[in-house]
Amino acid sequence: MSVQTPVENRSTHHWQRELACAVRTRSALLQRLQLPEASGSPGAADAAAADFPVLVPESYLQRMQPGNPLDPLLLQVLPQDAEMTQLPGFTADAVGDLQAELTPGVLQKYHGRALLVTTGACAVHCRYCFRRSFPYSDLPVSAEQWEQAIRTIQDDDTITEVILSGGDPLLLTDGRLQNLISQLEQIPHLDRLRLHTRLPVVLPSRITAELLDMLQHTRLRSIMVIHANHAAELVGDCRDAIERLVGSGIPVLNQTVLLRQINDNATTLEQLSLTLINLGVMPYYLHQLDRVQGAAHFEVAEQNGRELIDQLSARLPGYAVPRYVREIPGATGKTRVGL
Numbered sequence: 136m137s138v139q140t141p142v143e144n145r146s147t148h149h150w151q152r153e154l155a156c157a158v159r160t161r162s163a164l165l166q167r168l169q170l171p172e173a174s175g176s177p178g179a180a181d182a183a184a185a186d187f188p189v190l191v192p193e194s195y196l197q198r199m200q201p202g203n204p205l206d207p208l209l210l211q212v213l214p215q216d217a218e219m220t221q222l223p224g225f226t227a228d229a230v231g232d233l234q235a236e237l238t239p240g241v242l243q244k245y246h247g248r249a250l251l252v253t254t255g256a257c258a259v260h261c262r263y264c265f266r267r268s269f270p271y272s273d274l275p276v277s278a279e280q281w282e283q284a285i286r287t288i289q290d291d292d293t294i295t296e297v298i299l300s301g302g303d304p305l306l307l308t309d310g311r312l313q314n315l316i317s318q319l320e321q322i323p324h325l326d327r328l329r330l331h332t333r334l335p336v337v338l339p340s341r342i343t344a345e346l347l348d349m350l351q352h353t354r355l356r357s358i359m360v361i362h363a364n365h366a367a368e369l370v371g372d373c374r375d376a377i378e379r380l381v382g383s384g385i386p387v388l389n390q391t392v393l394l395r396q397i398n399d400n401a402t403t404l405e406q407l408s409l410t411l412i413n414l415g416v417m418p419y420y421l422h423q424l425d426r427v428q429g430a431a432h433f434e435v436a437e438q439n440g441r442e443l444i445d446q447l448s449a450r451l452p453g454y455a456v457p458r459y460v461r462e463i464p465g466a467t468g469k470t471r472v473g474l
């Protein structure tokens with residue numbers, strides 16, 4: 136019952152090579168964008184980068200504006216001194232993941248849905264990420280752990296949907312994904328397979344014809360939830376990848392994190408929703424930032440978030456307004472903010 140297929144490492148795909156060449160230091164990132172590095176001794180931002188390393192694929196970098204220190208894509212991935220400031224209320228396990236673990240790699244917080252942590256690895260390191268302090272490693276999940284995870288889902292027939300998450304599930308090779316899907320397909324009570332992935336946005340070359348074929352040819356209804364925070368992300372090869380995805384007939388939804396200085400104004404959020412809708416992607420959630428250690432400088436007050444949603448509701452078709460939610464440990468679902 137192993138989903139490990141070591142042989143497939145022989146051929147490296149374009150997306151794997153692109154990931155191998157990603158920018159991995161703060162200084163390389165600044166240099167590429169023709170931005171000055173703060174002079175002097177290593178500062179808090181370097182300590183932050185030592186803690187949670189810089190990782191930015193070329194494609195994402197290409198969509199940043201050189202010379203602009205406030206570029207909304209750059210601000211999502213550039214370590215800042217503020218990350219090392221400890222603030223009360225910002226903790227390592229802000230969303231209660233540890234207490235929701237059924238068995239290693241399987242989280243269940245909500246009825247009918249189980250979340251499978253397929254890998255700890257991501258193709259980009261978002262500085263605000265709630266997983267930045269979660270004790271994942273980038274090592275592949277062991278065969279034994281996979282089996283235990285599958286068995287746990289098999290044993291609970293109230294689960295009808297499996298959410299592949301991580302990390303980023305699309306960092307699994309096609310072979311491993313196919314293996315996993317084949318195992319899940321055999322569980323009679325499962326109807327849906329949802330993938331939560333940022334790869335269409337940060338590493339669009341991952342959206343290959345083979346991948347789409349795999350997701351179309353399973354008994355399970357595939358659904359993809361992507362993660363874009365700004366319309367400036369949805370251009371070039373990212374736009375092409377989303378068009379391929381939507382064109383394949385797989386429903387595509389988007390989630391956004393509300394981030395200070397990046398998308399906390401009505402015009403930016405309106406542009407994001409309209410760009411998504413025009414591509415055929417439904418805005419799903421606007422997430423209030425999880426209060427994770429090191430991310431406090433990204434936080435937008437809920438009162439401001441509510442006002443932004445009111446402004447969006449006054450300007451956009453109803454289906455283009457995402458649900459503004461936050462995660463409260465122990466709740467039975469994502470909690471609507473301001474209702």
Ligand SMILES: *Cc1c(COP(=O)(O)O)cnc(C)c1O
Nearest residue numbers: 242243244245248249250298469
């Ligand atoms: C967010 C989340 C889900 C999915 O919630 P939906 O409201 O169905 O999108 C499922 N499981 C866990 C553990 C989650 O954190």
Ligand code: SF4
Nearest residue numbers: 257260261264302333
């Ligand atoms: S891609 Fe998602 S899980 Fe990975 S660092 Fe970014 S927000 Fe976190």
